[in-house]
Amino acid sequence: xxxxxxxxxxxxxxxxxxxADNLRVLFSLLTKHGYNVRKAFNWQxxxxxxxxxxxxxxxxxxxxxxxxxxxxxxxxxxxxxxxDIPVIFISALDDVFDKIKAxxxxxxxxxxxxxxxxxxxxxxxNQLALKTARLEILKLNSELEQRVKERTGELEKALxxxxxxxxxxxxxxxxxxxxxxxxxxxxxxxRVLFIERLEKAFNRAQLQTDxxxxxxxxxxxxxxxxxxxxxHLVGDELLIAIANRLEESLLPVDTLARLGGDxxxxxxxxxxxxxxxxxxxxxxxxxxxLAFNLSRYEVFINxxxxxxWGNSDCDKPEYLLRDADTAMYRAKALGKARYHVFNPEMxxxxxxxxxxxxxxxRAVERxxxxxxxxxxxxxxxxxxxxxxxxVRWQHPNHGLISPTEFIPVAEETGLIHAINIxxxxxxxxxxxxxxxHNSTLKSLTxxxxxxxxxxxxxxxxxxxxxxxxxxxxxxxxxxxxxxxxVIMENSQALKKILEQLRERKIKLxxxxxxxxxxxxxxxxxxxxxxxxxxxxxxxRMHENEESMGLVPAVLGIAKSMGMSAIAEGVETxxxxxxLKNLNxxxxxxxxxxxxxxxxxxLDFITNSPQW
Numbered sequence: 235x236x237x238x239x240x241x242x243x244x245x246x247x248x249x250x251x252x253x254a255d256n257l258r259v260l261f262s263l264l265t266k267h268g269y270n271v272r273k274a275f276n277w278q279x280x281x282x283x284x285x286x287x288x289x290x291x292x293x294x295x296x297x298x299x300x301x302x303x304x305x306x307x308x309x310x311x312x313x314x315x316x317x318d319i320p321v322i323f324i325s326a327l328d329d330v331f332d333k334i335k336a337x338x339x340x341x342x343x344x345x346x347x348x349x350x351x352x353x354x355x356x357x358x359x360n361q362l363a364l365k366t367a368r369l370e371i372l373k374l375n376s377e378l379e380q381r382v383k384e385r386t387g388e389l390e391k392a393l394x395x396x397x398x399x400x401x402x403x404x405x406x407x408x409x410x411x412x413x414x415x416x417x418x419x420x421x422x423x424x425r426v427l428f429i430e431r432l433e434k435a436f437n438r439a440q441l442q443t444d445x446x447x448x449x450x451x452x453x454x455x456x457x458x459x460x461x462x463x464x465x466h467l468v469g470d471e472l473l474i475a476i477a478n479r480l481e482e483s484l485l486p487v488d489t490l491a492r493l494g495g496d497x498x499x500x501x502x503x504x505x506x507x508x509x510x511x512x513x514x515x516x517x518x519x520x521x522x523x524l525a526f527n528l529s530r531y532e533v534f535i536n537x538x539x540x541x542x543w544g545n546s547d548c549d550k551p552e553y554l555l556r557d558a559d560t561a562m563y564r565a566k567a568l569g570k571a572r573y574h575v576f577n578p579e580m581x582x583x584x585x586x587x588x589x590x591x592x593x594x595x596r597a598v599e600r601x602x603x604x605x606x607x608x609x610x611x612x613x614x615x616x617x618x619x620x621x622x623x624x625v626r627w628q629h630p631n632h633g634l635i636s637p638t639e640f641i642p643v644a645e646e647t648g649l650i651h652a653i654n655i656x657x658x659x660x661x662x663x664x665x666x667x668x669x670x671h672n673s674t675l676k677s678l679t680x681x682x683x684x685x686x687x688x689x690x691x692x693x694x695x696x697x698x699x700x701x702x703x704x705x706x707x708x709x710x711x712x713x714x715x716x717x718x719x720v721i722m723e724n725s726q727a728l729k730k731i732l733e734q735l736r737e738r739k740i741k742l743x744x745x746x747x748x749x750x751x752x753x754x755x756x757x758x759x760x761x762x763x764x765x766x767x768x769x770x771x772x773x774r775m776h777e778n779e780e781s782m783g784l785v786p787a788v789l790g791i792a793k794s795m796g797m798s799a800i801a802e803g804v805e806t807x808x809x810x811x812x813l814k815n816l817n818x819x820x821x822x823x824x825x826x827x828x829x830x831x832x833x834x835x836l837d838f839i840t841n842s843p844q845w
Contacts, residue, residue, distance in 0.1 A: 238294050244270045245362050248289035250280045250306060251324070260293060263351055264358065276302040278307065284316050291362055296325040296336070304339045307628065311340035319443075319620075320361045323736065324349065333792040338758050359591045393467060400467075408490070416491040419470055420477035428499045429552060435501055436551035439544055448511035449543035450500035451558035452480070452518070455536040455570040457496035462529060472533055475526045483518050499555065508575065515539045515573035522571075528632035538562050555574045591643055593629065598652050600630050606829035609838060610800060610822045611679065612816050616845040618837035620679030620713065620840075623661035624829045625653065641685075648664050650685045655697055660683050662705040664832055671836065681713040681743060689716075689728055697736070709739040713764070717745050729760060735762045743800070747788060757795065765792045769803020769823070775812050782812070810845070 247269045250258050255272045264271045274280040276298065283289070284775065292310065296303035303323060310316040323336045326347040333344045333750070342364075343357050385412050406420060415427035423431070435447045454476065456845055461469040473496065480490050480498060489501040502511050518539065526533045541562030542554045563574035568574065577760055605623050612619040627635040644650040666678040704708055714735060732742055743764040745756075767788050774783040783800070792799040804823030826845065830838055 244268060245291065245505060246270045246272070246287060246289040246357065247291050247293065248272050248280065248283050249293045250274045250276075250298075250303070250682075251295040253295070256295065256324075256668070260354070263354065267355060269358075277306050280306065280310075284310075284319075287313070289319060290360060290365060292319055292321045293324055293358075294321050296327055296332070304335060307339040307341055318365075320365055322357060322361060326352075331684045331790065334794055355672070357656050362666065365372060380539070388697075393465070396467065400550070408680055416789060420474050420492050422477050422498075423489060423491040425491065425493045425499075426492065428489065428501070429555070430503055431489045431557065432551045435503060436542060436548075436554070445503075446505045447543060448502045448508065449542045449554045449558045450511065450515060450518075451493075451503065451540040451542075451555065451562045452498040452537050453562050454496035454498065455538055455566070457535065460533060460535065464533075468531060468533075471528050471835075472526055472535065475528060476535075479521050480518065481524075483514065483521055490726060499558075503601075505544075508541070510611070511541050512573065517542060519573065520799070538565040538570050539573040540565060541573055541575045549664070560776075567684075581681055587643070590640065591647055593626075594640055594643055594647070594649055597627060597629070598649055598656075601656065602630065603653065603656060604628050604831075605657055606831060607661075607664075607835050608822055608829040609679075609827045609835075609842070610679075610820050610837060611826050611845050613810075613845070618678070618842060620681055621665075621835065622681040622715070622829075623657055623683075645685055645687055648687075650675055650687055651691055653747055654682075654684050655701075658684070659701045659705065662706055662707040665711060666705050668836060675839070676708075677711070679711045679713050679741070680707075681715055683715045685743065686717065689731055695731065695734055699738075700742075701804070704737070710741075713741040713743050715743040715745040715766070718747055732761050733758075737765075755793075762797060764798045766799060767799060767801045771808055772801050772803045772823075773815075775809055785813070785814055789818055 241768055247264055249257055249264075249271065251257050251260075253274050253275075258274075261271050263275060269594050272283050272287070277300070280292075294303045294306060298306070301309075303325065306476055307323070308322050310321060320342045321340060322343040322345060323334075323341045324345045324347060325332070328346045336344050345354060345357060359366050391784055415430075416422060435445075439445050439447060452488065457469065459470075460472055468808065473492070476496075477490070477492065478499070480500070483733075484500065484502075487503055488505075489499075491499045492501045502514055505511060519537065522535065522537050526535065535678060540558040541559060542557035542561070544554060548554050548557070561574045563573050565574035577787065604626050606626055607621040607623060609618045610620040610622060611617070614659060617785040619821045624626075625637055627637075629635050640651065641653075641731050644653055661680045669675045671676060674690055700706075702712070740760060740764040743766055744762045745766045746768045747765045765788060767785055771784050771788070775785060789799050798819040799818040800822065801818050802822055804813065804821045804825045806825060809823075810821065810825060827842070
């Protein structure tokens with residue numbers, strides 16, 4: 235539907251305010267400066283005014299009867315007709331949380347009464363200019379998308395033609411390249427030929443004590459991003475360019491091979507000591523700092539390099555390549571775009587990690603995990619209000635293993651789903667036992683941590699429903715903790731899952747709030763009930779207000795958004811007193827109790843003091 239303005243040369247402004255004096259002053263001011271101005275005393279008049287002539291900007295008071303300014307703004311933003319109209323709040327409320335609430339409702343600006351005429355005019359002019367700019371950007375984007383679509387069609391035709399040419403050439407060369415033991419893309423020796431030359435160098439070093447060599451294993455950092463964003467053809471072109479640049483960094487006597495994907499192996503012969511191998515690695519990294527100028531793109535890419543020394547005590551030559559590979563992964567772990575020299579301890583660590591992974595798989599099958607429970611204390615009543623379930627691994631040989639040691643491995647291997655679901659079921663079963671044992675514990679809550687990876691599992695909600703049904707737990711007593719990194723995905727699918735959990739009366743807790751990269755705008759979009767203040771913030775609390783850190787700010791955010799707050803890691807009575815003074819809702823930490831075995835929880839609840 236098209237809406238005609240009263241005067242096409244003038245911008246339409248709608249003022250919503252139940253105070254006649256405010257309307258009169260603003261109407262006079264804005265009309266005098268060339269705007270078409272209309273007035274509305276309430277929501278109904280405002281809606282009628284918008285349906286008659288769509289305004290370019292709305293000035294909105296907060297304190298109005300029946301429907302206040304926050305709700306009016308929310309309704310405007312919920313309607314397709316008025317969602318894109320900028321809203322400037324004008325109010326006598328000047329508290330920072332009133333302003334946060336205004337922006338959360340959808341406002342673009344906030345003017346405090348009493349206002350200066352010049353300020354109102356400047357802000358109105360700026361917002362109208364911003365709206366005009368946004369409309370122009372939308373128009374330009376539409377035109378750009380059309381041009382991109384046309385260009386994409388041309389590019390697809392060109393790529394199809396190029397693919398045909400590459401395929402034709404590869405078919406002609408395959409037999410020759412396979413016989414010659416060279417990589418069909420780069421023309422470099424392949425893995426088979428590399429191992430053959432490595433064996434020769436190894437055997438020579440065994441016979442000639444003065445012959446020394448080194449093995450370098452190079453892997454490109456984030457090469458998959460090039461393939462995913464620019465396509466595999468560009469990725470292949472980049473691999474060829476990398477091969478050429480590596481060859482330029484080496485001597486003719488050295489061996490350069492493409493081992494597979496974006497991995498390259500290098501054998502450096504006739505070295506004096508390991509420092510010569512390090513100098514080659516540094517030279518390669520320097521070359522990688524320069525852009526790769528491809529036929530259609532300029533690409534920047536780094537590499538990580540592992541180095542193993544050829545005169546080590548290895549029994550087989552392929553172990554040298556394995557050790558260089560291990561050192562390369564250590565270089566990636568240390569930040570990428572660097573080299574690292576292998577030492578035997580690294581192999582021991584890799585072996586231990588593999589052993590841990592294998593043991594962890596067996597632990598899932600044998601259910602070697604146990605759940606400890608740390609009390610959560612209400613700072614209002616001074617009594618225990620809930621418990622956080624904390625998983626531990628009872629290893630048959632190594633004893634109790636902390637989750638910090640095995641959870642990262644579980645997430646990387648995909649075992650985290652089975653572990654999390656088992657912990658959730660165990661905690662719900664245990665809470666049911668406690669509540670049936672003592673009727674006064676019916677309001678006791680249980681809090682369970684779920685990995686971010688679980689939220690991509692298609693059967694997560696069904697499994698939670700099944701656990702609730704089988705354990706007969708009251709969903710209102712169940713709290714699910716998620717680290718704040720989960721909301722950075724900001725996906726509609728994730729938001730829908732969290733909303734469905736809320737519909738089941740399950741409470742959602744954001745764990746470690748403030749330690750990641752979340753923002754208030756993300757926080758507004760997700761239905762959390764509780765914020766957990768990370769223990770690192772609690773530890774920074776000292777005996778003066780200047781060093782209270784972020785704790786008051788987090789508590790203020792939680793309060794403004796209608797959430798409760800739990801302080802973690804409380805260890806001293808001073809911290810407890812400070813948190814009470816700040817009106818923090820709940821706390822947990824060693825001051826109250828360490829995580830307890832299930833059989834000790836009831837005794838703790840019975841005998842714990844009034845905090």
